[in-house]
Amino acid sequence: MFRSLKLVLLATAALALVPVGEAAAATLTGAPPIVIGHRGASGYRPEHTLAAYELAIDMGADYIEPDVVSTKDGVLIARHENEISGTTDVSSRPEFADRYTTKIIDGAEVEGWFTEDFTLAEIKTLRAKERLPQLRSTAYDGLYEVPTLQEVIDLAKRKSAETGRTIGIYPETKHPTYFNSVGLSLEEPLVEILTANGYTDADDAVFIQSFEVANLQRLNTLTNVSLVQLFGGSGSQPYDFVVSGDSRTYGDLVTSTGLAGIAEYAQGIGPSKGLIIPSATVDRDGDGKADDLNGDGVISDADRPLKEPTTLIDDAHAAGLLVHAYTFRNEDFFLAPEYNGNPELEYEKFLKLGLDGLFSDFPDTAVAVRNRVAGNPNQAVPEPSSLAILGILPLAEILRRRQNQGGKKAKKAIASS
Numbered sequence: 463m464f465r466s467l468k469l470v471l472l473a474t475a476a477l478a479l480v481p482v483g484e485a486a487a488a489t490l491t492g493a494p495p496i497v498i499g500h501r502g503a504s505g506y507r508p509e510h511t512l513a514a515y516e517l518a519i520d521m522g523a524d525y526i527e528p529d530v531v532s533t534k535d536g537v538l539i540a541r542h543e544n545e546i547s548g549t550t551d552v553s554s555r556p557e558f559a560d561r562y563t564t565k566i567i568d569g570a571e572v573e574g575w576f577t578e579d580f581t582l583a584e585i586k587t588l589r590a591k592e593r594l595p596q597l598r599s600t601a602y603d604g605l606y607e608v609p610t611l612q613e614v615i616d617l618a619k620r621k622s623a624e625t626g627r628t629i630g631i632y633p634e635t636k637h638p639t640y641f642n643s644v645g646l647s648l649e650e651p652l653v654e655i656l657t658a659n660g661y662t663d664a665d666d667a668v669f670i671q672s673f674e675v676a677n678l679q680r681l682n683t684l685t686n687v688s689l690v691q692l693f694g695g696s697g698s699q700p701y702d703f704v705v706s707g708d709s710r711t712y713g714d715l716v717t718s719t720g721l722a723g724i725a726e727y728a729q730g731i732g733p734s735k736g737l738i739i740p741s742a743t744v745d746r747d748g749d750g751k752a753d754d755l756n757g758d759g760v761i762s763d764a765d766r767p768l769k770e771p772t773t774l775i776d777d778a779h780a781a782g783l784l785v786h787a788y789t790f791r792n793e794d795f796f797l798a799p800e801y802n803g804n805p806e807l808e809y810e811k812f813l814k815l816g817l818d819g820l821f822s823d824f825p826d827t828a829v830a831v832r833n834r835v836a837g838n839p840n841q842a843v844p845e846p847s848s849l850a851i852l853g854i855l856p857l858a859e860i861l862r863r864r865q866n867q868g869g870k871k872a873k874k875a876i877a878s879s
């Protein structure tokens with residue numbers, strides 16, 4: 463099915479999902495927003511492990527997100543970077559000490575150990591560890607392997623069968639220009655794996671995302687699955703633009719002209735939260751440094767007050783593009799001062815703007831708020847009339863549940879939106 467037609471059909475099918483009497487989120491299709499387990503439930507388990515992905519699914523995530531890099535023998539594995547000392551125990555493994563090196567990755571000098579210098583068999587001897595030990599538990603360090611993309615897909619399919627929900631996958635190609643330059647192109651192996659696993663159409667529960675442009679344009683010629691253009695900071699550039707001499711920045715891509723161009727090869731955009739609701743750095747004393755507004759001795763998102771929302775969601779919707787924003791996290795460190803340490807307020811604020819999906823390290827919180835604000839696409843609810851007869855529910859709640867029952871029937875459509 464053509465991907466634009468898919469959106470039209472979803473919009474039509476989802477009209478009945480909008481709750482009556484509530485602040486309905488005006489998503490592109492009208493379907494409830496999707497929750498994407500960002501690197502799994504990475505707030506609770508080391509990121510990009512099967513344990514993290516499975517927990518995300520158990521918490522109700524609609525999609526799980528593997529970032530994808532390549533091994534020396536061309537196997538796609540789930541890691542956020544090809545340099546793996548921050549998320550594995552490689553630096554403490556004497557047998558790999560001689561693999562330590564320095565490379566230029568996307569124009570930046572990076573030291574460490576790199577996936578493209580290890581075979582899959584060698585990668586499998588490593589164990590994952592927590593990226594943010596200052597904020598998150600390290601109790602699970604040393605327990606889990608680095609999974610292959612195929613293992614992530616196997617998990618999604620097994621859990622789909624077990625739960626009756628369609629668990630989607632949301633792979634991101636990491637450093638595609640770099641991997642292409644070392645003879646380990648990501649695009650063909652990714653499409654090969656997806657095709658072998660039955661992910662071939664726009665209706666299938668998969669999105670491919672990338673911060674680069676050329677690789678998405680190439681993927682658009684290789685597969686019909688849905689594609690999402692990620693955005694970095696407004697002043698920065700997709701790395702393939704740097705290499706090709708294209709002077710455009712992400713700031714240019716978020717304009718109406720830029721979005722129209724993206725709509726020619728992608729079905730959605732993945733902006734950072736700050737491109738939707740910007741935040742301010744406060745420097746009252748003019749010393750050139752951000753003020754520590756909450757006085758905790760650390761400059762964090764908790765010291766950056768929110769500004770007015772931009773028009774990005776509306777602009778993207780006008781171009782026919784879904785908007786899936788990253789990254790929602792529960793810790794105070796990542797929450798603007800207006801939220802007073804309550805991550806639910808952040809979800810609510812974004813969902814009410816019409817966001818179509820969000821990447822969360824804490825899918826339990828994300829799903830709870832999504833279900834409350836926009837309806838639960840996966841959960842069966844009791845027959846309202848029987849509850850009415852029993853006098854258990856007031857009329858308004860009965861009507862709300864009747865509206866939301868359409869969500870169960872539409873769950874596959876939502877998972878593939």
Ligand code: G3P
Nearest residue numbers: 500529634671732788821
């Ligand atoms: O893919 C959405 C989001 O994950 C992009 O940021 O750096 O976490 O991959 P990153």
Ligand code: CA
Nearest residue numbers: 527528529634
């Ligand atoms: Ca990612």
